[in-house]
Structure formats: C-alpha cells, structure tokens
Amino acid sequence: NDTDTWTVNIGTPPQTVYAQIDTGSFELWVNPDCSNVASSDRRFCQAIGSYNPRSSSSAATTDESAMLRYGIGSANVSYFKDTIALSGAPAMKQVQFGVASASVDEFSGILGIGAGEGVNTDYPNFIDALAAQGVTKTKAFSLALGSKAEEEGVIIFGGVDTAKFQGKLATLPIVPAKESPDGVARYWVRMNSIALSPPQGKATTFSQTDMTVFLDSGSTLTLLPEQVVEEIATGLGSSGMDSTGYYAINCNLASQKGTIDFAFDGVTISVPYSEVIRQVSSSPPQCYLGMMGSTEFALLGDTFLRSAYAVFDLTGNSIHLAQYANCGTKVLTITPDSALQGLSSSCGGGS
Structure with missing residues (x-):
C-alpha cells in the first residue's frame, strides 16, 4: 500500500493501531470502517488494528462528535481522551482523539499533525500534547518518507536527523492562512518554479509555476494547476490524459536519470523520474x-516528499527543507534555541 503509517499505542493496557501520517490535516482518529473501502485496500485496512475504549481503564468520553472530511473520504467520530504512547517515549495522558463510528473511503485511521488548538481545532491536538506534556521541547517534527526502493521512512517528533539530507536546510516561512489559497492554516510555502531536467539536453522551466503550495504527506499524488501538469506530462512524452484523469507515461523512463526540479528560496528539490512515475500492476505494466x-490549490504529496527532507516547525512558524539522502542516523533534539536555518548534513563529513 502507498500509505505511510505510524504505530500508536492507546489506552491502559496499550492497544496498538496504525494511523496514516498526514501533514495536511489536524486530528488523530482511529477505527476505519473496512467495509467502505476499495476491495484492493480491504486486507490492509483489516490489518491495522482497532481501539476499544471499553478495554481501557484510562479511557474517558468527551460526549462530543464530528464529521471529518478529506480530499478523498470522510469519518464520523466520537471524541475520547486516553493515554497515548509512542515507541521509546513517555506516555501522554488524556490526549483527545476520535474513534470512528463510520467512515467512507478511508483504509486507515489518520494522524493529522497540522496546527491544532486555537488554529484548526478547539482542543490540544497530537502535536500540542507532545509539547505540553514534555515529550518534545517544541512543536516541531521532521519527516523523511524515504524512496520507493527503501520502502520505509522516518518521522522524528521533536528532533532532526542530519543523516537524512544533503547540504544545508533552507528555511521557508509558513504562509499565513489569510494569505493562502484556501484560507486554512496548513504547511503552506512559496515555490519559485518547476523545471524538467532530462537525462540529456537542456532543462525546461515551466511558466506560471511560481505559486503557494502546501506539503501534504496524506496525499499520494502531487496536485498542480491543470496546465502545468499537462506541460510536464507532455515533456515526458505522454500522449495525453486518460478517462480517469491520469497521464500515461512510458515505463522505461523510470530507469532514466532525469529529474523534475522544484525550486524554493535557498533549495531545489530534484525528484527523480523513478519517484514521480507510478507503475500499476498489470500485464503488460502500465x-x-x-x-x-x-x-x-496546489499541494506537494508523496511523489514530491519522497525526495525531500522536511522539518515542520510550528513553534518557529517555518519549514526547513533539503534534498533527501540517507547516510545513516544522527538525531539532534529540537529546542526553542535550535539553529535549524542552515543546519548542515552529516553526510559526506559535514556536521
């Protein structure tokens, strides 16, 4: 499955469930309805575990409920508070989250890690609770989804791994909600341009690609203005869009060394053809x-994020971005005094 999930232990004794890491939403909820998902996702859905508040001695209901809507799918949830523990970290007490009574087109619960209380929610969300209960020193986390070949990534709440990127972190201010395309406080940043760099020949920079985008790990795909996507697809030799809205691409391109380059102030993220071309299991392959x-609006989903390393810093109101690399592990704690801007990679002898 393409989703990126995180293990969450809820309750006393702990009940283990898996939730999708979603930087594009703001709330944690569990227990999707697996009968309302595509048949291809049902087995995955049934394997992610479920939470029963009656089986937890520390569970408390809030007597509140909500309908949560996403780009694809929705969930009706009742809110509970309970103990939540992450691997290797102290348990947090009385953290609020949703337990679904029904859901549509959601094959896992969702761990929304956008801005919470006073911004998008009226209660402390997961990110708020981590900082308030001292698990992290700031409302910050770093995310490396990893390449498709690696099949795994890493998220560090309250830390940064200098062995997961190249060069130095570039700092991008988060665009305020009132200046954003949809008026919602998300991880919006300004992008300067998009270019196509083929294996041979000159790079082509596409027009009208200076725009505000948000980084969304909950979206498998990258969404851009229709004209921009068409021009990129044409540059990759596509004959046009099919009836489902996708552009067919020659599978042989995935083995070539070309990139699609996303430029921001201070950093360009080069996404290899192999990461932005998706293969469907069929005979012959498509x-x-x-x-x-x-x-x-425009969002940069997993087809972008697998080539980037991002530190999401709500305390500093910034996103720190670099090209993804993997030369091991070297984790630093993020504190209010951390100098993340210009922080150097430990790959290749840097520090």
Missing part, C-alpha cells in the same frame, strides 16, 4: 505520472 490537475 505507468502514470504521479501528478494530477487541480483547480482549487
């Missing part, structure tokens, strides 16, 4: 561009 056109 491949598609991992982007779709959008008329609402």
Whole structure:
C-alpha cells in the first residue's frame, strides 16, 4: 500500500493501531470502517488494528462528535481522551482523539499533525500534547518518507536527523492562512518554479509555476494547476490524459536519470523520474505520472516528499527543507534555541 503509517499505542493496557501520517490535516482518529473501502485496500485496512475504549481503564468520553472530511473520504467520530504512547517515549495522558463510528473511503485511521488548538481545532491536538506534556521541547517534527526502493521512512517528533539530507536546510516561512489559497492554516510555502531536467539536453522551466503550495504527506499524488501538469506530462512524452484523469507515461523512463526540479528560496528539490512515475500492476505494466490537475490549490504529496527532507516547525512558524539522502542516523533534539536555518548534513563529513 502507498500509505505511510505510524504505530500508536492507546489506552491502559496499550492497544496498538496504525494511523496514516498526514501533514495536511489536524486530528488523530482511529477505527476505519473496512467495509467502505476499495476491495484492493480491504486486507490492509483489516490489518491495522482497532481501539476499544471499553478495554481501557484510562479511557474517558468527551460526549462530543464530528464529521471529518478529506480530499478523498470522510469519518464520523466520537471524541475520547486516553493515554497515548509512542515507541521509546513517555506516555501522554488524556490526549483527545476520535474513534470512528463510520467512515467512507478511508483504509486507515489518520494522524493529522497540522496546527491544532486555537488554529484548526478547539482542543490540544497530537502535536500540542507532545509539547505540553514534555515529550518534545517544541512543536516541531521532521519527516523523511524515504524512496520507493527503501520502502520505509522516518518521522522524528521533536528532533532532526542530519543523516537524512544533503547540504544545508533552507528555511521557508509558513504562509499565513489569510494569505493562502484556501484560507486554512496548513504547511503552506512559496515555490519559485518547476523545471524538467532530462537525462540529456537542456532543462525546461515551466511558466506560471511560481505559486503557494502546501506539503501534504496524506496525499499520494502531487496536485498542480491543470496546465502545468499537462506541460510536464507532455515533456515526458505522454500522449495525453486518460478517462480517469491520469497521464500515461512510458515505463522505461523510470530507469532514466532525469529529474523534475522544484525550486524554493535557498533549495531545489530534484525528484527523480523513478519517484514521480507510478507503475500499476498489470500485464503488460502500465505507468502514470504521479501528478494530477487541480483547480482549487496546489499541494506537494508523496511523489514530491519522497525526495525531500522536511522539518515542520510550528513553534518557529517555518519549514526547513533539503534534498533527501540517507547516510545513516544522527538525531539532534529540537529546542526553542535550535539553529535549524542552515543546519548542515552529516553526510559526506559535514556536521
């Protein structure tokens, strides 16, 4: 499955469930309805575990409920408070989250790690609780989804891994909600341009690619204006969009050394063809561009994030971005005094 999930231990004694890491939403909820998902996702859904508040001595209901809506799917949840523990970290007490009574097109629960209380929620969300209960020293976390070949990534709440990126971190201010395309406080940043760098020949920079985008680990695909996606697909030799809205791409391109380059102030993230081309299991194999056109807003999903290392810093109101690399592990704690801007990679002898 393409989703990126995190183990969450809830209750006393702990009940283990898996939830999708989603930087594009703001609430934690569990217990999806596996009968309302595509048949191809049902087995995965049934394997992620479930939470029963009656089996936890520390569970408490809030007597509140909500309908949570996503780009795809929705969930009706009742809110509970209970103990939540992450691997290797102290347990947090009385953390609020949702337990689904029904859901549609959601094959796992969701760990929304956007801005919470006073911004998008009226209660302390997961990120708020980590800082308030002293598990982290700031409302910050770092995310490396890892390449498709690696099949695993790492998220560090309250820390940064200098062995997971190249060069230095570039600091991008988070665009305020009132200045964003949809008026919602998300991880919005300004992007300067997108270019196509083929294995041979000159790079082509696409017009009208200076825009505000948000980083969304909950989206498998990258969404950009329709004209931009069409131009990128054409540059990759696609003959056009099919009836499902995808652009067919020659699978042989995935083995070539070309990149799609996303430029920001201070850093360019080069996404290899192999990461942005998605292969569908069929005979013969079929491949598609991992982007779709959008008329609402632009987001950089997993087909971008697998080539990036990002530190999401709500305390500092910034995102720190670099090209993804993997030369081991060297974790530093993020504190209010941490100098993340210009922090150097430990790969290749840096410090």
